[in-house]
Amino acid sequence: MKLASLDTVQTQVEEIAMQPASLDIWDKKYRLKRKDGLVIDETIDDTYRRVATALAEVEETEEKQQEWGEKFLWALRHGAIPAGRITSNAGALAYKPATSTINCTVSGVVEDSMDDILEKVHEAGLTLKAGCGIGYEFSTLRPKGAFVAGAGAYTSGPLSFMDIYDKMCFTVSSAGGRRGAQMATFDVGHPDVLDFIRAKREDGRLRQFNLSLLITEEFIEAVKNDTKWKLAYPINEKELKHEKIDINDSEQVVWRDWPIKKSYVANDEGKVACKVYKTIRARRLWDVIMSSTYDYAEPGFILIDKVNEMNNNWFCENIRATNPCVTADTWVQTTTGPQQVQNLIGQPFVAMVDGQGHATGEKGFFKTATKPVMRLSTTEGYKLRLTADHQVRRITRFTRYITETEWCPAEQLRNGDRVLLNDHRTAAAWPGNYSYEQGYLLGLLVGDGTLKEDKAVLSVWPMLAVANGTEGGLDGGVQAVMEEALRAAKSLPHRSDFRGWQAVTGRGEHRLATAALKHLANELGMRPGDKQITPALEQASSDCYRGFLRGMFDSDGSVQGSQAKGVSVRLAQSDLPRLEAVQRMLLRLGIASTIYKKRRSAGATHLPDGKGGSAEYATKAQHELVISGENMLRYQEIIGFADSEKAARLEQSLTKYQRTLNRERFVARVEDVVADGVEDVFDVQVPGINTFDANGLHAHNCGEQPLPPYGSCLLGSVNLTKFVLEPFTERARFDWDKYRKVVGIFTRMLDNVVEINGLPLEGQRDEILGKRRHGMGYLGLGSTLTTLGIKYGSKKSLEFTERVTRELAMVGWEMALELAKEKGPAPIMEQTFTVTEEMLRKRPEMVRDGHKVGDQVKGKVLHAEYSRYMQRIAEINPELVDELSDVGARFTHHSSIAPTGTISLSLANNASNGIEPSFAHHYFRNVIREGKKSKEKVDVFSFELLAYRELVDKNVSTDADNTTNKLPDYFISADEVSPKAHVDIQAAAQKWIDSSISKTANVPTDFPYDEFKDIYLYAYDQGLKGCTTFRFNPEAFQGVLVKEKDLQNTTYKFTLEDGSVVELKGDEEIEYDGETHTAANLYDALKEGYYGKF
16 A cells, blocks of 8 residues: 655645535535525535524523534534535525425335325325425235225235326326325235336336335345245234134244234234245245346345344334335436436436436435325426425526526425526437437327328328428428438338338328338337327437427427517427427427417317318317527527428528527426325435436435334434545544544534424324434545545455444434433433333343333333344443433434435535445536536546645546556545445444445446345345445446546547548547537537537
8 A cells, every 4th residue: 555755744634625516516505595696605614604503593592502503613614514405404594485404204104905095195295295205115005816805806906006106196297297206115025026026117117116125034044045935915813714724824824023913913922924825936036136136226125124123213113114205207317318217216327417427326216205296387388296395406596697596395486486407408319219210200100190000101281281381382391201201211111012102192192101100109109099209209219309309390390480579490289298298308409498388279270181172170279389599509400300391491590590599598487386196206316416307307316214104314424534634644544532522513413403303294293303313424434544545445444434433323322311411312212111022022131131021111221221223332331321221312313324425525525425435536527607608527526636636746647557646556436346345334334323324336237147146145144234236337328427537448439421430539639610629528519419509
């Protein structure tokens, strides 16, 4: 290991200058501004002052408010970083509406009755309205084919009820609208588990959900021993008698832990009798799970027994679900094209935000809950369904050259507010299914064709070619459309008797009939009488998009207006959902538009009658999509018309346009935000930016936290880099005293957040006030190890990880006692619980201590003495735990390591995310600057690289081939860490974290499947509560986070006008249009169609 030798060195790394990318995120996300755009937080320190003051106001007296306000401010300046919602909203009531400070919630147990299923839907709606995510467990519902005595029929199973949640989520929103996320969990022993694992492989099914399996120790052991696994479900007394089941027959009945015991047959130990429906080899089921996770990154993997065993509230909680944020049918833009959330559950992907790629966490989207959702509608036509507390980008200042934004919960949006749309002009190309030619034919078919049982028919009438064209000189335009359609049709497989366009005698009509186009339309989900733009079509390649939209506008589009009144490209449709889908497709290509509803009333109009003339036909109300301003120029360049008449009119209009085309700002105005049902909601981790494109809008992402029914959590992180002294030297060390002081003060800060929780349901408020659960973690572990000269994943790094986590835990529980003495313990601590057989089974040491069934024991005793986690604390400080048993703790849980993506990149100056190593030490991020024609490439550096350049060598290079100014070998990034090392780091921390850890084990695309399966078993053996992997597919990766070595190792091909091809490495410079670019940037700009558009 190479350590730097310095003559003089800064004693710590606290004052490394904030990089521009970090300041930009603080300004856009956490900085308080007035509604009119006036800045309130002039500096980051002003943000700290605001938060410190707001949290200190919870204290009882003015003296304590003054005292703790100063201490809170000191802690914030020295590494304490509350979660984003606290940082954004604490102390902001005078300038913007208040929002909940709580991140995540879980639904109450969904019991096996119609009444309860529907009641949970209602509760979820209220929760989402408050801005919190929500998760559910559906394995509490009986399996498919089970007899329902009351109805005298057989049930369709839990997945059918999940379909109800899923379809409700879809139905209550307008087409294409976005909802909040939902997480669904499911027991690995449920008879319908195979259906659950494979459910989302069905087209369009459960797209509003993220899915996770609850994996038990019993199942893992069955896998290891290659034994049989029984798929079973609880049985009640009526079924027991009706089916004459012998509960003592192990072939018919298996006894298992179950979250519900009411109405089921249970034994004295609290286990429930479960009827065996099927028996299979455990390894067969394991292979199904692993292959799905390997290929689809879903379902998630929760080791639920370990979660519950280590739960501090083991005596009164059974955790079965995690929290949420958006619904499954939300459209998300990725580097591989548009995808609905339901297709990204459990699958890592690269999210496109303003044309830049950002890798998500390894789990992709995951279900968090079932919650109430709201529908956000804009006057321009864009829609999104989301939970009430889900945040979108609201415009706070909007001038000719300046657009400033803030995150705002949906429920706080008001009519007339501006919200930010995604600008993908720099990334308007993506791979995918279907070609330009196929898209063009589909566009003609949807626009003005006929889909029959045996064929698809395209028709043109030379004198009245399209409903919305002009009459003069149409013949040339029609002929051009016919030629383009024929050229496209020849790309399809046809029968030998395919004849192309055929004149229909006596009708003045030409037809192109083809079974191949019919098969293509059917493949995409279209049917006779139903030519909707289906999800399959909306997921197609950008080439298909360009063809499809050209076909649509050739059929039903027009160029209208004048210099005086303004020119626009328009598309008329009577089908509003179809027009909304077109609007989404255009936006992904970087073209903003506006939909005007009922632009023309229902009535009658002259149309071709199919007999060579025209006739009057009844018409539905027509809606119109309008493209104007500089969007027309982009439309011309990216899509255009095959119809030469329309193309000429557009060219003439643009050429003669005397005024400067209005610059597109990619904003929309809120029309309304209304309640829109209850649905499963999902979330995703997008480290570094914490946002994603949801139906075109900027939407925030949250995180995942295991919680009990109605449970909730709040989060905060300590920036570990703030405590490194004499970095990069042989004397480098960690300031443990200062770290402990910050943790102690921060614990009180987070505890104060509980008092201003803002949760909507009584059960949720009872949960958080009764248990005061919060989760403090840390960020910057990878960066800190590097500044200490320790390689991530090494033995020394494991020792440091365990110690830094243990210190956080010990100080936290010391504060739990101190706060309990001052303010009182959490109410649950003084609650009395009756000892049961189940409790004695779970904690046999209680029998040793003389407890017996029926005894009355205080919660503080069960928490401090018999929690497995607190027993671990007692190994270090037995006197502390003894006193906690006597007094009770202020809170039941103290720690959780969250993703911290945006917080890390902003307030922590891009210190590594949570417990992770840095993604890379230098990468590029393309950003839009107001008033500029193109995106600006911004360098983003890891904190440790900035520190090294500031303190050691300002010329150090991240290029591995540079031997002169080379980084020490302890500088390491995520893709250099072995999967085993990832698990080992998580295990070192998990020992002292009483809740969850967000951690991803990255594996390469070609990582062997057999070794992949071993990662999960290794994680189980290491005692983890869950395991997440990310198998990266380089063919799917492109976008804003780009490493230099990737540019150097990637060849870009440019096809010139003469057909010749030029190949350049990504970092080579090329001159184009009088400007110099790297080949990678120019390729991306041309491919995505955004060059020169800003």
